[in-house]
Amino acid sequence: MSTVAGEMDHHDHHHHAPSGITRWLFTTNHKDIGSMYLWFSFIMFLVGGSMAMVIRAELFQPGLQLVDPHFFNQMTTVHGLIMVFGAVMPAFTGLANWMVPMMIGAPDMALPRMNNWSFWILPFAFAILLASLFMEGGGPAFGWTFYAPLSTTYSSDSTALFVFSVHIMGISSIMGAINVIVTIMNMRAPGMTYMKMPLFVWTWFITAFLLIAVMPVLAGAVTMVLTDKYFSTSFFDAAGGGDPVLFQHIFWFFGHPEVYIMILPSFGIVSAIIPAFSRKKLFGYSSMVYATAAIAGLSFLVWAHHMFTTGMPVAAEIFFMYATMLISVPTGVKVFNWVATMWRGSISFETPMLFALAFVILFTIGGFSGLMLAITPVDFQYHDTYFVVAHFHYVLVSGAIFSIMAAAYYWLPKWTGHMYDETLAKWHFWCSLISVNVLFFPMHFAGLAGMPRRIPDYSLQFADINQIVSIGGFAFGLSQLIFLAVVIKCVRGGEKAPAKPWDGAEGLEWTVPSPAPYHTFETPPEVK
């Protein structure tokens, strides 16, 4: 592999890079937009996190202490919406913006103006959602899954704003996905065949197709909620010939692929980091690609595993149980491949690697509880309890979010030109790792012992578990401030990073200097 990036360095780019706020408002540069996505997602992570703190504070003891049940429901709802659509998804889009062009040897994203737009509508979407909390009657209080008719006939008037903001988020995601697909299909450097693409590019490529397939379904669901509530349709109202369970089918037809949208890019990140710090090639590259495609395909056939208690025919329950169990086969293949990559490598434990290793273990624990949940007769007991809450936080927090942290540490030297503070970063890792388990592991027990989810108050037998969980929650929340400190410190200065700070790393992004120049690969590199 060769590079031409350094060539442009003596040119002055300032004549087409406005300064001040307009630089950021009008920018079409994938690196600027990537940074904005990442900062936005971190801010949303803190906002959604503070709502989680409210939830955990209320649940610290039995009884109602801080908030009333209606506000509690708004907190769980908006926390979920913000973390899914505001924190995890934009973080992945930010990483795609920064890394996909650099990884395939392209100068920028294929559709830079659309890129700008898809970012800049996001702050408005979340401003609308957050503002709705201050309306008379409060913000959305029907759970992030907004089941009808709780979200239609029985919701407050902020529902219209909720629908509008979800529409904007959806438009943003679809545009982002189109951009990724067009970029990957058209802008790969000569010699960069599909089966040579880094796995992060592959997983994002597949994720983008999932996004385009299901975001319109979500848009349809919110639109039907809107018309049921305000325009007298009855899609979900039995009195008018509709069916409330239909809502759940539509929602989860979006919702299950959505959970894979939030994990496939993580698989890509981890598949870059584990080989780098094991100093050994990724084991089973092509089986990784096929497993990702298989997971994506199967993800369309399992949605009703969220609905076993709705009263489906037995045949449907059997089908969705088997299909869901089947998904753990390709998921297992991935885990085995990562372990085989480490096997007889030459492993070192820098912070990106620590987060990636924690990802593999904790995500797998989430996979185990997923497998348990797939077993329909037992899911009748687990469903809508804290066991489910534990499951999806293991895959999303210690899964998706840990992988995002890993990615940030891995590529920060490339983005900023400085090495981050390794000691502080290790503090961040260990604090996060311990607290995340104190936070989420006991939730399994609460759920098994019978604690339903989404309740503001609970019976006395759950008091001890909830207290431990809340303490873990506060500790995890505080630990993330260390991350903020590391990032700010790294942006402002630090040891100069070489072009390739990790000796085992592979890929085109390491062939350009650190920090990556404003424009990279204006002449495509040759990939052998």
Place this chain on the structure above:
Amino acid sequence: MSTRLITALLASIPLAASAQSQLNLTQGVTEISQRVYDLHMTIFYICCVIGVIVFGAMFVSMILHRKSKGHKPATFHENVKVEILWTVIPFLILVGMAIPATKTLFAMEDASEAEVTVLVTGSQWKWHYKYFDRDVEYFSLLATRQDQINNRLEKGENYLLEVDRPLVLPTDTKVRFLVTSDDVIHSWWVPDFAVKKDANPGFINEAWTKIDEPGIYRGQCAELCGKDHGFMPVVVIAKEPAEFEAWISEQEAIAKAAKEEEQRLLSMSMSKDELMELGERVYLGSCAACHQPNGEGIPGVFPSLKGTAMVMNDKPGHINIVVNGKAGTAMQAFGNQLSLRELAAVITYERNAWGNNTGDLIQAADVNEYLNK
């Protein structure tokens, strides 16, 4: 990191395995709940074994194959045989899990030949039980005092898991539940029976149980159903069949007597004090969850009753909305939930409390005109 995780994982095995422990799924009191528990434990143990193998391999390589020990990396990155093996073996394990799971599922879904049928109806935020072929039906509301919830009184043993009128069922009898809802989706759940079924408005779901032991079994609504979702528990008392028969006959007699009393009441009137006193009690039990104890509602969600046009001036409208509800809103029809006396009292209370002072007294006969309208 690693050792801590593994110990946490291993430590959880004995905890989860001890049956009586608060930390694991209940074995319950039915054959089905026992089978569900066994299935749960089997799959849990399988996951533990896989976990030990996978995480074990990771830790071995983290300990032995580290750079700081001078380990040189190998170069292999493919092995078709191994890859086929670790696709096929998990698949076979899954087939092994699917067989008992499928059998249990079929058993759970077979509600045929039930001897007793109960219609379970959820509404915001209470359960209603109606015995088929018997003249017994009633609402079951949270019995925990508001003062306990607000930390002004010490919390009792069954805090949030106690109701005024539990569902009573016979043991050793196949009981069928027909589950539905009057408003949003609820979910009727008793862990000891391994029964959790959604109550969908406009549709009826079926579930069943056959309880082995007499006792009191507690559960909760499992599907988010709005503000007081956390406050609509399920309590079931299981009695020997003979005792159950005696209980239900007694209930039928009580219900019959109450109906006759209602008819008698139509020609009587109650004093203001009587009405206000009963009215306040009914208001706090049935209305305050939405309209709030101070009558001011929650702006934008539940309307205020304090000094509003309907309460102050529109007596017929007021009686009608309480008796018949308002379609398409959270306002339920209380005509079939409360007795004539209670309806009269609560309407009187609303028209005279919080400074409304209309001076109107509503009597059972006034309310009766609006019933069945």
